Amino acid sequence: MALIVQKYGGTSVANPERIRSVARRVARYKALGHQVVVVVSAMSGETNKLINLAKEIMAEPDPRELDVMVATGEQVTIALTAMAIMDLGIKAVSYTGAQVPIWTNDAHTKARILDIDDKKIHADLDAGFVVVVAGFQGVDENGNITTLGRGGSDTTGVALAASLKADECQIYTDVDGVYTTDPRIVPEARRLKSITFEEMLEMASLGSKVLQIRSVEFAGKYKVKLRVLSSFEEEGEGTLITFEDENMEQPIISGIAFNRDEAKITVLGVPDRPGIAYQILGPIADANIDVDMIIQNVGADGTTDFTFTVHKNELNKALTILKDKVQGHINAREIVGDDKTAKVSVVGVGMRSHVGIASQMFRTLAEEGINIQMISTSEIKISVVIDEKYMELAVRVLHKAFELEEDRG
Amino acid sequence: MALIVQKYGGTSVANPERIRSVARRVARYKALGHQVVVVVSAMSGETNKLINLAKEIMAEPDPRELDVMVATGEQVTIALTAMAIMDLGIKAVSYTGAQVPIWTNDAHTKARILDIDDKKIHADLDAGFVVVVAGFQGVDENGNITTLGRGGSDTTGVALAASLKADECQIYTDVDGVYTTDPRIVPEARRLKSITFEEMLEMASLGSKVLQIRSVEFAGKYKVKLRVLSSFEEEGEGTLITFEDENMEQPIISGIAFNRDEAKITVLGVPDRPGIAYQILGPIADANIDVDMIIQNVGADGTTDFTFTVHKNELNKALTILKDKVQGHINAREIVGDDKTAKVSVVGVGMRSHVGIASQMFRTLAEEGINIQMISTSEIKISVVIDEKYMELAVRVLHKAFELEEDRG
Numbered sequence: 001m002a003l004i005v006q007k008y009g010g011t012s013v014a015n016p017e018r019i020r021s022v023a024r025r026v027a028r029y030k031a032l033g034h035q036v037v038v039v040v041s042a043m044s045g046e047t048n049k050l051i052n053l054a055k056e057i058m059a060e061p062d063p064r065e066l067d068v069m070v071a072t073g074e075q076v077t078i079a080l081t082a083m084a085i086m087d088l089g090i091k092a093v094s095y096t097g098a099q100v101p102i103w104t105n106d107a108h109t110k111a112r113i114l115d116i117d118d119k120k121i122h123a124d125l126d127a128g129f130v131v132v133v134a135g136f137q138g139v140d141e142n143g144n145i146t147t148l149g150r151g152g153s154d155t156t157g158v159a160l161a162a163s164l165k166a167d168e169c170q171i172y173t174d175v176d177g178v179y180t181t182d183p184r185i186v187p188e189a190r191r192l193k194s195i196t197f198e199e200m201l202e203m204a205s206l207g208s209k210v211l212q213i214r215s216v217e218f219a220g221k222y223k224v225k226l227r228v229l230s231s232f233e234e235e236g237e238g239t240l241i242t243f244e245d246e247n248m249e250q251p252i253i254s255g256i257a258f259n260r261d262e263a264k265i266t267v268l269g270v271p272d273r274p275g276i277a278y279q280i281l282g283p284i285a286d287a288n289i290d291v292d293m294i295i296q297n298v299g300a301d302g303t304t305d306f307t308f309t310v311h312k313n314e315l316n317k318a319l320t321i322l323k324d325k326v327q328g329h330i331n332a333r334e335i336v337g338d339d340k341t342a343k344v345s346v347v348g349v350g351m352r353s354h355v356g357i358a359s360q361m362f363r364t365l366a367e368e369g370i371n372i373q374m375i376s377t378s379e380i381k382i383s384v385v386i387d388e389k390y391m392e393l394a395v396r397v398l399h400k401a402f403e404l405e406e407d408r409g
Numbered sequence: 410m411a412l413i414v415q416k417y418g419g420t421s422v423a424n425p426e427r428i429r430s431v432a433r434r435v436a437r438y439k440a441l442g443h444q445v446v447v448v449v450s451a452m453s454g455e456t457n458k459l460i461n462l463a464k465e466i467m468a469e470p471d472p473r474e475l476d477v478m479v480a481t482g483e484q485v486t487i488a489l490t491a492m493a494i495m496d497l498g499i500k501a502v503s504y505t506g507a508q509v510p511i512w513t514n515d516a517h518t519k520a521r522i523l524d525i526d527d528k529k530i531h532a533d534l535d536a537g538f539v540v541v542v543a544g545f546q547g548v549d550e551n552g553n554i555t556t557l558g559r560g561g562s563d564t565t566g567v568a569l570a571a572s573l574k575a576d577e578c579q580i581y582t583d584v585d586g587v588y589t590t591d592p593r594i595v596p597e598a599r600r601l602k603s604i605t606f607e608e609m610l611e612m613a614s615l616g617s618k619v620l621q622i623r624s625v626e627f628a629g630k631y632k633v634k635l636r637v638l639s640s641f642e643e644e645g646e647g648t649l650i651t652f653e654d655e656n657m658e659q660p661i662i663s664g665i666a667f668n669r670d671e672a673k674i675t676v677l678g679v680p681d682r683p684g685i686a687y688q689i690l691g692p693i694a695d696a697n698i699d700v701d702m703i704i705q706n707v708g709a710d711g712t713t714d715f716t717f718t719v720h721k722n723e724l725n726k727a728l729t730i731l732k733d734k735v736q737g738h739i740n741a742r743e744i745v746g747d748d749k750t751a752k753v754s755v756v757g758v759g760m761r762s763h764v765g766i767a768s769q770m771f772r773t774l775a776e777e778g779i780n781i782q783m784i785s786t787s788e789i790k791i792s793v794v795i796d797e798k799y800m801e802l803a804v805r806v807l808h809k810a811f812e813l814e815e816d817r818g
Contacts (some may be wrong), residue, residue: 054488055423057489068505082477083466
């Protein structure tokens with residue numbers, strides 16, 4: 001008997017038929033004698049519908065109230081899922097994040113889980129219940145409803161698996177595993193049987209969209225065995241996320257990730273003096289805006305250009321802050337925003353022991369006439385920001401250049 | 410400075426424009442220096458949408474899980490309403506029933522309020538906030554989400570007004586007061602400037618749909634000053650619900666109420682012996698099914714027929730209970746259900762001091778050839794159950810017979 005946490009994303013619970021399919025899978029695991037905790041997202045499209053409704057009332061919805069609204073998405077799904085399981089003759093009970101409770105800090109719309117009180121869940125499991133928990137949400141110490149931000153249901157699943165010391169955390173989604181890149185862009189993309197945590201971290205953060213980045217960090221931190229599977233297939237082993245590079249013959253490159261969601265902000269003509277980066281990014285961080293890539297070039301005339309990327313949704317907010325609070329203060333010449341950008345990344349742990357990956361990447365892009373606007377590197381990835389319109393082309397030619405379509409056994 | 414509780418029903422918050430209109434009215438009251446607590450229902454149609462979705466998963470939705478789902482309807486509205494008020498520059502905060510908390514018993518889908526902890530609301534009001542509370546819902550002692558049943562938002566409003574010792578509880582709806590009957594059926598129907606609690610109680614329970622019955626009981630018990638107003642008009646005094654008959658020249662009849670929601674159940678050939686009524690209705694009450702009218706006729710052959718009415722939604726559940734648990738036990742010949750029925754009632758405190766109302770009612774119906782299936786009377790009302798298809802006709806001819814279209818000043 002194992003304790004399994006199964007997390008189902010929005011497309012896996014998109015309608016009653018899909019929810020019944022989730023219930024049938026849960027029933028198969030129960031029939032094998034396992035204890036099952038199910039974490040569900042909102043039905044696909046619901047969260048956006050709620051956010052758009054809020055925006056009809058308030059152009060910049062109040063974060064506390066937005067969380068109250070958005071949390072209803074999962075609240076509907078937990079009840080439907082519990083009922084679908086009951087309808088198969090299995091005892092089930094649902095909990096919202098606040099009911100568990102899943103304690104978070106009070107950073108509305110992007111809260112972080114602080115602690116999970118799993119007493120009720122353990123008692124229910126011992127009494128033979130399947131426990132259905134709302135993903136993506138929690139409650140702060142004052143009883144306010146919080147949400148973890150988009151994709152946070154994965155984090156809920158992994159955090160629950162860690163807290164419950166589950167044997168496996170299964171992430172069900174609309175793909176059957178992690179691919180070398182998005183098959184909608186490169187039909188030859190292959191499913192990876194396993195991928196390391198570090199690679200997955202880079203793939204997720206770079207927008208491969210299979211898993212939410214914080215969930216991968218969590219899984220790594222608490223050594224949760226994590227598996228990505230398709231909710232649309234009855235069988236299939238998915239992709240196992242491993243802690244260590246267990247394969248001696250690890251391929252150099254595991255995949256090509258990309259992200260259309262980032263916008264670029266350039267602060268032009270900044271005095272080239274110490275503390276300038278903090279003066280620019282401090283107010284951005286204070287406004288709880290995540291910054292991804294950051295680049296600063298030394299200028300010739302005593303000034304420099306400072307460039308960074310933020311989520312496209314936060315571009316206007318970030319530009320307003322910079323123009324109101326920063327530009328005059330640091331005497332910058334101009335602030336320019338660009339949301340017609342995309343980030344493409346080559347990811348692989350093998351990069352550590354191989355040279356020439358960067359130059360191969362840049363040559364491949366140059367051969368297609370794709371201009372590189374920004375470059376950023378880590379130990380296991382190289383990312384470039386390019387014009388959005390070349391994104392698919394870049395992914396295709398890089399996938400081919402690194403021979404990712406070939407099965408490496 | 411007064412403390413005012415304003416309750417808005419589903420049609421008053423049906424879309425963003427209506428919600429903004431609610432916010433503007435709240436702002437006008439705030440500008441006059443009043444403290445305002447707003448209670449809102451789900452946007453019209455939402456509750457039914459959620460119930461239908463649940464039924465797609467489970468023919469008889471689990472009550473606990475159904476409450477989890479249905480409670481999301483008001484949860485969306487409180488957030489939207491709070492944001493609309495904030496958007497006018499007024500501080501606002503929303504609370505679900507569980508967040509207040511509004512404590513109820515655990516009778517899911519028809520819970521009763523046990524207690525309201527209004528500490529947070531008082532503190533918020535004192536700090537200058539408008540407090541927006543979800544109607545229709547609460548939480549039981551184990552943290553389970555409960556709902557008060559359809560129309561329960563009125564009860565929330567009145568219970569909050571009682572707990573907070575509010576100066577007035579204003580119930581905003583899509584009509585501008587209580588009418589002598591439904592103007593959609595009788596165009597000559599008139600708005601009553603005031604109506605007694607007792608009459609209102611009968612009008613509400615009989616389906617005039619302006620106020621939910623339990624809210625009127627609550628208001629009477631706690632002497633809450635209750636006023637029914639239209640959310641579609643900026644001005645208007647609505648109908649005040651009075652405790653005593655303050656008008657010496659009280660009209661005999663205040664209005665004609667009706668109800669299409671009741672189904673009739675007849676238990677035929679029941680042994681005519683003591684305890685039989687309890688044996689029939691005990692299991693119905695145990696299943697938490699409300700019974701309205703009850704009639705038993707003495708039979709000639711040592712058996713009798715026992716007839717009662719339940720909500721149409723609960724007809725099948727009640728029939729199943731009777732057939733499974735009661736029929737064999739009491740040796741009844743047959744159980745018959747009929748949901749093609751309607752109840753029509755004549756209501757008025759003046760009935761106490763006037764005779765002949767019943768005979769005038771029966772004569773009026775007889776002249777139209779309408780057969781009376783059941784009769785039930787109280788001090789201030791006479792109700793009949795008739796074939797559903799004659800309901801509108803009955804209401805029209807009774808409204809005319811009792812001269813309700815004439816303004817009595």
